[in-house]
Amino acid sequence: MSLEEPLFLNSIVTDLFSPNISRTDSNNTSTATEHSMLYPCGIAITTVYGIIIMVGLIGNITLIKTFWTVKSMRNVPNLFLSSLALGDVLLLVTCAPVDASRYLTDEWLFGRVGCKLIPFIQLTSVGVSVFTLAALSADRYKAIVTPMDIQASNPTVKICVRAATIWMFSMTLAIPEAVFSDLHAFSIAETNETFVTCAPYPSVGDLHPKIHSMASFLIFYIIPLFIISIYYFFIARSLIRSAYSMPAEGNIHIRRQMESRKRLARMVLVFVALFAVCWLPNHVVYLYRSYHYTEVDTSLLHFISSVCARVLAFANSCVNPFALYLLSKSFQKQFNKQLCCCRPPRIIRSQSRGRSSTRVTSLKSTKPSL
Template sequence: MSLEETFVLNPVMTNKLASNVSWTYSNHTPSAAENPVWYPGIVIAAAYGFIILVGLVGNITLIKTFCSVTSMRTVPNLFMSSLALGDLLLLVTCAPVDASRYLVDKWLFGRVGCKLIPFIQLTSVGVSVFTLTALSADRYKAIVKPMDIQTSNATAKICIRAAMIWIFSMTLAIPEAVFSDLHTFSVAQTNETFVTCAPYPHAGDLHPKIHSMASFLIFYVIPLFVISVYYFFIARSLIRSACNIPVEGNMHIRRQIESRKRLAKMVLVFVGLFAVCWLPNHVIYLYRSYHYSQVDTSLLHFVSSVCARMLAFTNSCVNPFALYLLSRSFQKQFQRQLCCCCPPLTPQSQSHGRSTIRMTSLKSTHHSLASFSLINGNHICHEGHWNSQEQKQIVFFTTPILKQKILHVVSTVNLT
């Protein structure tokens, strides 16, 4: 998809806000008196700067959190790291270029930049939408077909999938780099000519129609349709699971289902943010492509175009903060990563030299709870009575082998 704004932003042409092309410069050089400071452009560029700054802080902190905290390296989080990397690429390279069009009336980045910038833009968008699709597929497998999940070499497999998404996105972006070039256009109303970076020449209406429709289908409609199918089956499976579990069912199963629900909702929020942020940009691009010979110079069209562009770039900075609001564990780690002075999290067992395990068992008749703790091999009883044989058995399983014996302990201990 071509992410370029397709209209002229020339301070001299304040009444002609559009010419259905991207970054332009006129073939004449106006003097300082003819080219006054365009204050709306400064405001728009400042808004871009704010989006870039927030996005850099959020995405860098997210990647740093997932890389430095071992417990956070789950399958969804690995995909989120890849998504954050794509967002960083877009914010660092493409957002500043987009903002520069509102400050100067010429294309500043030459022919190489004309080919490279659209390629990076399309790659980043592809990484975003295809990673969200992969996340939805992962949630589908975890909820609908949990027995198919393979835990061996899971991290390596996810990294390979993420790399394949990047390669696939770059492959789809190659035509954008090949066909994007500096093209000369003319404005009939003013008899001016200008050069712009565009993915197609101004030779007819067919090229922009094909380009915009293909972009809309490949990078928006089809992935969101696939995601919708996945979530239809996820919702159906969760509803069936909730109906099949008895009121006094296994609490472990209930907690597992609730955890999977939260993850599925989290991915759905990211998908919804992508759909909302990118839809206006697609709609405006389609509108311009199908009205290619009719230039809309209205203020409404200009404002709508600017808002659509900024909303699209906003999608690259909101995901870390959405995750911050949805995940308590990520929230704690995110805060620690932002605060450089805070020491890293250390497990309690390492800092205090103790291992404490608390077990609860439901009494079959009175529904009372009993628990015990192992602290450095010493047994402590709580809310119940254990016979001497059971105490000996529990004390025997000291900390080094406790994890391997825990199921055996549970199966042999009975409340009196």
């Protein structure tokens, strides 16, 4: 699942657009052709990354600010969503620019330390995302299926401890990524080209890539989503039973409470679906590469699939705030206030000044008549 795999971008461009150019006879012409075709493609992809980073940072930072400054919105789901947004911000600030730079240059620019640190941060962020979604599903299960359980005296402290535990657990699982990621040499048989890049395993042997890709797929995708599916199975069953057992003229307060819990459950389910859709292509491409490791695929289809999978995976880090904006009217209102925090006071002041001036003029105008 690592995003630090070689892309073979130059070889793909050369094989697709200039197959008649010989590297041995005209190296200068070949290099110039590669760069003339590679640079516009890299600029376009990097621009997409820049848009994702900018939109994601605005949305997630505003979400965190909203939940921590508005006291009425500091409930259990929103605290978990703040932790989720913090992981997305970390991914967008560190890993997304590094991944975008790989489309502009053939060389790894961040040294051996960066080669170990960047995959560690990326895997930590992915772990925080999927495990936080599992914790949110468990919280919705408790709120809907077992609502009569005694709540803790300090729920905010308890949720912060659980969020910190998720972060520590994700960092622990990402330690092997930092240990084994290193600068490795890769070669392309079609062009007899050798280059050094950051990868989570050496180019010799295919057992390590298979184990790495399958373990990542199970730990960070299949198992958490399976647990979430079990939670939502019991949530759906409980909601169906309560709908049949509730009388037609039931308590209005109970009905409103049930509707609120349903909305929160749907919101978490939307976040889970977004994560599943955005990260599945990246896992599929990584599994394909791992099980065809000795054969470097330089086809256009593989290149487009890889780029789309990477972009979609990073896009998951910027869609959650805007999905919440569409699903929650209360968050929509507070989100707008945080983005336009300086405009309302100016409008109010101008209105108050206008009113005071009209009052003064009315008094002056009535004074002669009195």
